[in-house]
Amino acid sequence: MNKSLDYLLIIAISSVSIVASQLRLIPYELTETLGFVTGAACVYLVIREDVVNFPVGIANDVFFLVLFFRVRLFGDSALQIVYIALGLQGWYLWLYGGHNRTALRITHAGRRTLLALAIVTVVGTACLAIGLWAVRGALPLLDALTTVLSLVAQYMLNKKYFENWFVWIAADVIYIYVYLNRHLSLTALLYLIFLILCVAGVRSWWLAIGNQQTQAASAKST
Numbered sequence: 001m002n003k004s005l006d007y008l009l010i011i012a013i014s015s016v017s018i019v020a021s022q023l024r025l026i027p028y029e030l031t032e033t034l035g036f037v038t039g040a041a042c043v044y045l046v047i048r049e050d051v052v053n054f055p056v057g058i059a060n061d062v063f064f065l066v067l068f069f070r071v072r073l074f075g076d077s078a079l080q081i082v083y084i085a086l087g088l089q090g091w092y093l094w095l096y097g098g099h100n101r102t103a104l105r106i107t108h109a110g111r112r113t114l115l116a117l118a119i120v121t122v123v124g125t126a127c128l129a130i131g132l133w134a135v136r137g138a139l140p141l142l143d144a145l146t147t148v149l150s151l152v153a154q155y156m157l158n159k160k161y162f163e164n165w166f167v168w169i170a171a172d173v174i175y176i177y178v179y180l181n182r183h184l185s186l187t188a189l190l191y192l193i194f195l196i197l198c199v200a201g202v203r204s205w206w207l208a209i210g211n212q213q214t215q216a217a218s219a220k221s222t
Contacts (some may be wrong), residue, residue, distance in 0.1 A: 003050065010041045010056075028186045035063040036190045043197045046157065047204045049106075054091035058084050071182050074137045079147045083154060090158035097159075106209050109161040117152050124148040139178055146174050162209060165202045169195060 014037040020026045021033035028036075038060035045053035065080035097104040109117075125141075125148045132140035149171040156164035172195040179188035 003048075006045070006048065006050070007052075010037075010044070013037065014041065031063055031067045032184065032186050035060060035067055036186055038063060039190050040193055040197075043194055043201070047197060047201045049205075049208065051091065051094045054087045054094070058087040061087065067184075067187070071184065072136075072138050073143055073178070073182065074132060074135060076143060076147060079150060082151060086151075086154045086158060090154070093158050094160065104160045105212055106160050106162055106205055108209075109156060109159075109163045113161075114163065117156070121145075121148050121152055124151070138182060142174055142178050146171050146178060149174075162205050165198050165205065168201075169198045172198060 017026075017033050017037045018030065021028055021030050026033070038056055042053050042057040042060050045056060061080040061083040065077055068074075068077035068080070094104050096102070125145045128147060129141045129144035132143055137143055149167055153164050153167035153171060156167060172191045175191040176188050176195070179185075179191060
């Protein structure tokens with residue numbers, strides 16, 4: 001499927017979902033519906049290595065910022081502000097972060113990087129959970145853990161590290177429980193779709209790495 005068909009499909013599904021929400025044909029408010037369609041579109045575009053995932057993702061961040069604040073998931077709500085900044089950074093890196101300001105290519109994260117990110121996850125979760133307990137946030141420990149995991153995963157995505165998918169998978173599993181607990185059933189369904197798309201992303205990016213290696217070997221032999 002080429003990019004034009006991708007975009008047409010996304011626009012069609014989004015339009016139908018939004019109209020259904022406005023006409024109350026589905027039992028979800030417009031903000032959650034908009035978060036659903038832009039979130040699913042964003043992950044699909046990431047799998048396709050389409051840089052347009054970043055502006056779509058930024059729109060998704062705005063919708064979820066409002067939604068999560070309403071249900072007192074303050075960690076997730078504040079996370080969206082950071083996501084917007086990281087989305088802008090990732091947008092730039094994917095376009096110009098490669099060698100000699102070329103498009104960024106998929107790579108593997110090194111052991112030191114993975115260790116550093118694991119430490120950040122543990123320390124960051126502990127510190128944020130204390131703050132969320134203080135403001136009486138809902139599910140403070142899980143809210144903190146998913147917030148930090150998501151930040152780590154977004155950083156890895158911006159760098160186009162292959163391993164970002166495994167961090168997203170861990171976060172998505174926890175998110176499904178959190179959103180069901182807060183009666184955000186459509187958002188929980190979205191994260192189930194995210195989980196499935198992440199598995200597809202692992203396969204797609206693994207094949208892309210193989211293609212990159214084949215192209216590099218061909219270039220050396222010529």
